[in-house]
Each structure stands twice: as structure tokens, then as C-alpha cells.
Amino acid sequence: MEGAAEAGEACRVVELSHCPGGLVIVLCPAPLDPLSHPLAKPEKLGGVRPGSLSMGYEDDWSRAYYALVAPGGGGFYMEGGMDAFDDPGCGAEAVPLIMQWLAAHTRGLDLGFIEAILSHRVFRSA
Numbered sequence: 001m002e003g004a005a006e007a008g009e010a011c012r013v014v015e016l017s018h019c020p021g022g023l024v025i026v027l028c029p030a031p032l033d034p035l036s037h038p039l040a041k042p043e044k045l046g047g048v049r050p051g052s053l054s055m056g057y058e059d060d061w062s063r064a065y066y067a068l069v070a071p072g073g074g075g076f077y078m079e080g081g082m083d084a085f086d087d088p089g090c091g092a093e094a095v096p097l098i099m100q101w102l103a104a105h106t107r108g109l110d111l112g113f114i115e116a117i118l119s120h121r122v123f124r125s126a
Helices: 082-086 088-105 111-122
Strands: 012-015 023-028 053-057 063-069 075-081
Touching: 023 088, 053 111, 063 082, 075 082, 075 088, 082 088, 088 111
Parallel strands: none
Antiparallel strands: 012 023, 023 075, 053 063, 063 075
């Protein structure tokens, strides 16, 4: 599934179905908003501030939702089963994928800080 792109480049969807509970990542280049993608569930997130990682959880803690929108647009949306975030293989695959995308397709982000959060807080065993 691909989202429509204003500048000719579409959002990229990566499904890591081998992760426990599944993991879906929507990567959008600037100026697209990853929370506007049909797979995104922005209602599951707390307040979203450009440049900050936003997160939310199902009431039963079965799924987690994360998003980051760059100040100039672009970023990522990610959701998965809670077990996916504790799986070292999922983090080892997802974090570099997200970081490479952000470096190539967004501006105005502290990539070192974002990588540290993804590696040590989101994917707790990456």
C-alpha cells in the first residue's frame, strides 16, 4: 500500500510480519505527513509535536503506536504488537531502516537523539 505523494514520491510501507504480533512502519518523505496515511491511526497517539516522538498504547496494552513528524514534513508512523518491541531482531531491522529514511528524506531532526530513543526506549533490546 502506498500513500499519494504531492512531490512525486510516495510514502513507503514496510511490514515486518515475522516480528511477534507484527510491525508496520509507514515512512513518508517531506512534505508528506505520515499521520495522513491510510494505515496510520493518529487517534491512538497523544499530542503530536513536530520533531518529537509521539506514542500511544491500546487500553489492554496489546499494541503500541509511535510517530515522528519532522518540522518540514515527512517522518514515520509505526505500530506493532508489544512483543515486537522486545524482540532484538525486530529492533535490529527497524531502527536502521527508520534512521536511514529520516536522514535521506527529512530535515530539522536531531537524528542521534532519535536513534537513541528508538534503540533504548522503543525497541528495548535493539
